[in-house]
Amino acid sequence: MPASTGASRPAKKAAARKGALAAGAARASGERAKRRRTPLIAEPAESTEATDSAPAAEAAEPTPPVAEATAAAAATGRHTEAEVVDEEESAKAPRPEHRPRPVAKAVPTRKTVARSGTRAPKASRTRRPSPRTKASAERPVRALKAVPPVVELPETSSDEQGAPRGVPPRTSVTPGLEELLGAGIAAVRTAAEAAGVSPDDVERHLASLLAFVRRRLTGDFTVDDFGFDEDFTESFYLPVLRPLYRHWFRVEVRGIENIPATGGGLVVANHSGTVAMDSLMTQVAVHDEHPAHRHLRMLGADLVFQTPVMGTVARKSGSTLAANPDAERLLSSGELCGVWPEGFKGVGKPFSERYKLQRFGRGGFVSAALKTGVPIIPCSIVGAEEIYPILGNMKTVARLLGVPYAPITPTWPLLGPLGWIPLPSKWIIEFGAPVETADLGPGAADDPMLVFDLTDQVRETIQQTLYSLLMQRRSVFF
Amino acid sequence: MADVVLVTGVSRYLGGQFARALTKDPSISRVIGVDVIPPPHDIGRTEFVRADIRNPMIGKIIAQSEVDTVVHMNVIATPTHAGGRVSQKEINVIGTMQLLAACQKAPSIRRLVVKSSAAVYGSSPRDPAMFTEDMGPKSLPRAGFGKDSVEVEGYVRGFSRRRPDVEIAMLRFANIIGPGIRTSLTDYFTLPVVPVPLGFDARLQLVHESDAIGALLASTSGPSGITNIAGDGVITVTQAAALAGRPVVPVPLQAAGVFGGFIKRSGLADFSSDQMQFLAFGRGLDTTRMREHLGFEPSYTTRAAFEDFTRAIGPAVPGAPFVGSALSGLAGNAAHVIGGALAAAGRNR
Numbered sequence: 001m002p003a004s005t006g007a008s009r010p011a012k013k014a015a016a017r018k019g020a021l022a023a024g025a026a027r028a029s030g031e032r033a034k035r036r037r038t039p040l041i042a043e044p045a046e047s048t049e050a051t052d053s054a055p056a057a058e059a060a061e062p063t064p065p066v067a068e069a070t071a072a073a074a075a076t077g078r079h080t081e082a083e084v085v086d087e088e089e090s091a092k093a094p095r096p097e098h099r100p101r102p103v104a105k106a107v108p109t110r111k112t113v114a115r116s117g118t119r120a121p122k123a124s125r126t127r128r129p130s131p132r133t134k135a136s137a138e139r140p141v142r143a144l145k146a147v148p149p150v151v152e153l154p155e156t157s158s159d160e161q162g163a164p165r166g167v168p169p170r171t172s173v174t175p176g177l178e179e180l181l182g183a184g185i186a187a188v189r190t191a192a193e194a195a196g197v198s199p200d201d202v203e204r205h206l207a208s209l210l211a212f213v214r215r216r217l218t219g220d221f222t223v224d225d226f227g228f229d230e231d232f233t234e235s236f237y238l239p240v241l242r243p244l245y246r247h248w249f250r251v252e253v254r255g256i257e258n259i260p261a262t263g264g265g266l267v268v269a270n271h272s273g274t275v276a277m278d279s280l281m282t283q284v285a286v287h288d289e290h291p292a293h294r295h296l297r298m299l300g301a302d303l304v305f306q307t308p309v310m311g312t313v314a315r316k317s318g319s320t321l322a323a324n325p326d327a328e329r330l331l332s333s334g335e336l337c338g339v340w341p342e343g344f345k346g347v348g349k350p351f352s353e354r355y356k357l358q359r360f361g362r363g364g365f366v367s368a369a370l371k372t373g374v375p376i377i378p379c380s381i382v383g384a385e386e387i388y389p390i391l392g393n394m395k396t397v398a399r400l401l402g403v404p405y406a407p408i409t410p411t412w413p414l415l416g417p418l419g420w421i422p423l424p425s426k427w428i429i430e431f432g433a434p435v436e437t438a439d440l441g442p443g444a445a446d447d448p449m450l451v452f453d454l455t456d457q458v459r460e461t462i463q464q465t466l467y468s469l470l471m472q473r474r475s476v477f478f
Numbered sequence: 479m480a481d482v483v484l485v486t487g488v489s490r491y492l493g494g495q496f497a498r499a500l501t502k503d504p505s506i507s508r509v510i511g512v513d514v515i516p517p518p519h520d521i522g523r524t525e526f527v528r529a530d531i532r533n534p535m536i537g538k539i540i541a542q543s544e545v546d547t548v549v550h551m552n553v554i555a556t557p558t559h560a561g562g563r564v565s566q567k568e569i570n571v572i573g574t575m576q577l578l579a580a581c582q583k584a585p586s587i588r589r590l591v592v593k594s595s596a597a598v599y600g601s602s603p604r605d606p607a608m609f610t611e612d613m614g615p616k617s618l619p620r621a622g623f624g625k626d627s628v629e630v631e632g633y634v635r636g637f638s639r640r641r642p643d644v645e646i647a648m649l650r651f652a653n654i655i656g657p658g659i660r661t662s663l664t665d666y667f668t669l670p671v672v673p674v675p676l677g678f679d680a681r682l683q684l685v686h687e688s689d690a691i692g693a694l695l696a697s698t699s700g701p702s703g704i705t706n707i708a709g710d711g712v713i714t715v716t717q718a719a720a721l722a723g724r725p726v727v728p729v730p731l732q733a734a735g736v737f738g739g740f741i742k743r744s745g746l747a748d749f750s751s752d753q754m755q756f757l758a759f760g761r762g763l764d765t766t767r768m769r770e771h772l773g774f775e776p777s778y779t780t781r782a783a784f785e786d787f788t789r790a791i792g793p794a795v796p797g798a799p800f801v802g803s804a805l806s807g808l809a810g811n812a813a814h815v816i817g818g819a820l821a822a823a824g825r826n827r
Contacts, residue, residue, distance in 0.1 A: 219720030222781075223712055225762055226607045227681045305603040305759075308677025308731070316679070325606040325613070 208235060226297070226330070227315035233295065237317045238284060244277075245284045248424050249383060253289045255431040261292045264331040264374035265434070267338040268365060268458055269381055270357055270466065271346030274388035274407050277422065278381045279340055283317070285429050286336065296338045297330050299323075299365075303344075303404070324368050331372040338379075339365045341455075348405035351389035355382075355470060357463050363455035366437075370445040370454075375434035378458050380465035383427030386476050388412070425476050428469050432461055480547040480589065480699050482508045484540060486531050486577060487552030488521060489513035490559070491659050492593075496551065496691050498522040500698065510543055512536065513552070531573040537580035540587070547589040547698060548581055550574065553630055555595065555623045556662050557750070563622070570626040571633075578637045581644070591647045591697055592634050596706065596763055597624035598650060601680075601756045608764040611650070611704045622750040645702040649693055652708035652763055655783050656687030657790030662753060668791050669746055672719040673737060676728035680760025681712040686778035686786060696774045705772050706763040709780040715757055721781075722788045731758055 188206065189199040212235040215221050221231040245251050259265060267286070272278060279298055286296040298314075299322035305311040320326045322339065330337050340346065345358040369376050392408035412419025435458060437444075444450050483500060487493040488511030497511045501522035511517065511524040512531065529535050531552055540548070553570050560566035581587050599605070600615035619625050631648065638646050653663045663684075666672065685693075685708050693707045719726045729737050734754040768774055778786065 217720060219713075219717045221717065223681065223714055223717070225681075225712055227712070227714070227760075229714075302604045308675075310677075311603065312677060312679045315681075320607050321604065323604075323606055325608075325610075329608060 212236065226320045228318040229316040232316045233318060238287060241280055241284050245281055249281060249427040251281055251285055251427040251429060253285045253429050256289045258377055258431040258434055259286065259290055263334050264372060265336045265377055266331060266365060266369045266374055267296065267377045267379050269340055269379035270462055271340035271342040273384035274347060274390055276347055277387060278384035279338065281427065282338060282379065282429060294336050297335045298338045299327055301343060324364055327368040328372055331368060331374045341365055344404040351391060354385040355466050357459055360455050360459050363451045366451045366454045367445040369437050370440060371442050373438040373442065375436050376458055377434045378432040378461045380430045380462050380469060382466060382469040382473060383425040386425040387422035426478055428473065430465055430469060432465055480506055482543055482545045483547045483549060484510045484512060484545040485549045485551060486512050488524065488526065489515050489517040492687065492690065493551045494519045494521050496694050497524040499691050499695055531577045534576060536577060537583055540580055540584045544586040546586055548587060549591040549698060550577060551593045553593055567626060571629050574630045574633050578633055582637060582641055587644055589645045591694065594631055594648050594650045595627045596650045596652050596761060598627045598631055599761055600624060601759045601761050603759055605759065608762040610764040611706055611767055619752050622752045624752045647697040647702045648704045649697055650704065650706050651690055652683045652685045654687055654690045655684045655787045657786055659687045664787060667718060667722045667724065672724045672726045673729045674715050674726045675734060675754065675758040676730045678758040679714045679716050680757055681714055681762055682718060682760055683708045683712050683762050684780045684783045685709050685776065686783035689776040689778055693774050696772055701771055703771065705768050706765055707768055708763040708765050709776050709778050709783050711780045712762055713781055713784060718784055721784060723793055
């Protein structure tokens with residue numbers, strides 16, 4: 001733009017005169033960046049143009065748009081361009097007619113600039129049309145050629161591509177949509193009836209799913225300090241796991257009354273199954289079977305939170321890092337926590353060692369419970385060992401991928417992706433009698449011998465319960 | 479308590495706002511504002527002195543006007559505002575060193591308030607959900623503003639060793655947001671399409687600019703020590719983008735460097751590597767000490783602060799709110815129709 005270079009030259013000279021220190025200062029404060037952003041055309045020039053174009057356009061208004069007066073046509077042309085460029089206004093404005101609205105358009109633009117306050121980027125954005133308006137004013141002939149009323153149409157309609165339908169049937173969009181939806185729902189009902197599922201259930205699910213999608217799109221949900229998103233967990237996460245819980249593993253839950261209805265508690269369980277499916281099922285069990293429908297806040301390994309997608313889903317479903325600060329914070333705020341102290345040693349152990357508990361970490365979970373005075377609830381899970389029996393471990397592959405183990409199961413990697421389907425074993429989850437820690441006092445956490453004793457006590461309880469559950473079950477799959 | 483207050487970085491947005499708020503306190507007799515350029519906005523009855531804190535001349539100003547409280551706000555978070563990363567580092571690190579050296583020589587100094595940042599905690603998957611003031615970073619910030627903040631805090635610790643008689647209040651602010659302030663985070667959420675790390679949805683904790691000024695005011699005459707300053711609650715990155723009405727585009731974290739460089743060069747927003755880490759893993763701050771020790775209660779929650787910011791920025795693209803409302807209206811309509819059909823089915827039975 002020739003006009004802009006001419007205007008910037010004096011500014012540059014002035015800056016050179018200021019001296020090195022001042023230049024440095026200007027650089028430091030980002031003034032140069034600011035100057036680069038501000039439009040170079042002076043304010044008064046812009047405003048006079050707006051005002052003198054206004055009467056011209058007003059004069060043009062009553063006359064039919066046949067472009068008999070060149071000045072009027074140029075004015076209207078200028079306005080249409082300003083209108084297309086001006087983002088904010090076109091977004092807010094109702095559908096423009098074929099003829100652009102002349103005066104009312106230019107004035108609110110000035111207002112929005114004034115309203116935008118001190119925010120530099122916005123001011124520059126709303127003011128950006130001004131050089132272009134001026135440019136179009138400088139070449140009235142081209143503008144005149146470019147805007148006969150017919151060519152104008154696609155230009156104005158181009159910025160309303162967002163509308164789902166065209167311009168004329170806009171008033172009928174909503175009823176059309178409803179009819180369409182009505183037809184869709186009828187189809188869904190018929191399909192559901194044909195499949196032998198209750199159509200009402202299907203519809204209810206569909207409605208809640210759509211409401212969920214709407215909340216996602218508008219950001220209308222809350223997450224707690226740990227990233228737990230209750231809406232996501234209740235509307236998406238648990239419903240996805242539930243078929244697996246009910247129909248695949250047919251989980252049987254015992255001793256759910258051992259979980260307190262309110263206040264903190266620490267569920268400690270055995271870990272197994274190659275993929276940590278047991279923790280997910282325990283989460284569903286606690287939520288679905290407990291009368292208070294409590295959420296089990298799991299403590300996960302840091303590998304979980306490093307992994308894309310998995311880490312996010314874990315956080316959203318209420319997990320947090322298995323570290324004492326987090327555990328104590330959750331427990332002292334009255335949440336129910338779940339911990340699998342065996343960690344990867346438990347999940348990745350070979351099938352020959354099934355139901356043999358590994359070392360229970362360093363007993364960090366016991367000290368967290370002692371410090372916060374919450375009961376420890378031992379939990380024994382039977383059935384998870386058989387979902388992916390580990391026959392071997394590809395150590396080199398594991399090292400290459402940076403994972404703790406790379407399992408070989410009867411179906412993986414032999415059958416490819418089919419190997420990801422877990423075997424449908426029958427599960428039993430038993431919550432044992434809680435071990436109270438409140439009477440020991442918070443100082444007990446500093447007594448390592450007591451911590452080790454309690455850790456062993458919990459471990460022994462779980463091991464014994466596992467043995468008795470194994471004796472009771474009829475077979476692996478039924 | 480404070481009588482003569484020296485504020486550095488007074489020509490920047492937050493510094494100017496703070497100096498103006500400070501002059502409304504009648505118990506403070508003088509407020510001296512220092513910066514390298516004259517303030518572009520109203521700073522009340524603050525006396526502006528044009529000086530560079532990287533220059534030993536700052537010591538003369540402190541000695542001559544017998545300053546008893548120094549509020550150091552010239553730690554710049556956004557490289558574009560400072561004229562590049564090199565200049566930013568110079569202002570942050572060398573500026574702090576010179577200022578502290580001058581303070582050490584001045585017998586009149588009784589109190590030092592430093593605007594630090596929660597960036598000192600870094601951002602990694604091994605972080606605890608909430609950082610308390612005495613926790614260290616799990617992975618030290620290796621670049622950019624985070625590293626500067628760690629170094630600034632190191633110099634302040636050194637100063638506190640050499641001048642034990644000076645009370646030091648160090649405020650670690652969560653990302654400051656609001657309708658007026660411009661930071662790399664506000665630039666980021668002003669982009670027409672917001673790039674987010676693929677597969678990650680970090681927690682963000684924010685503090686409103688007015689709360690940031692309130693906390694600084696409270697600590698100018700209040701208790702000393704290190705304090706986290708943040709609003710209540712967290713929002714996630716994608717939730718924030720949804721609240722701002724911006725569509726998101728997932729970018730693999732490995733490609734983020736290239737992508738960030740591209741955005742940086744195009745001048746849209748400033749993307750450093752630590753910023754990408756922050757957007758992937760987020761950060762939460764424990765604010766118990768802010769309430770109990772400093773006695774400051776923020777008036778905006780994180781979400782309210784972000785919503786105040788989104789009111790100031792416009793829609794990303796023309797028609798974006800229309801598309802958004804059309805989509806959500808579609809979902810609403812569908813839910814409505816299904817509800818109606820359900821009710822009808824109930825009647826039929």
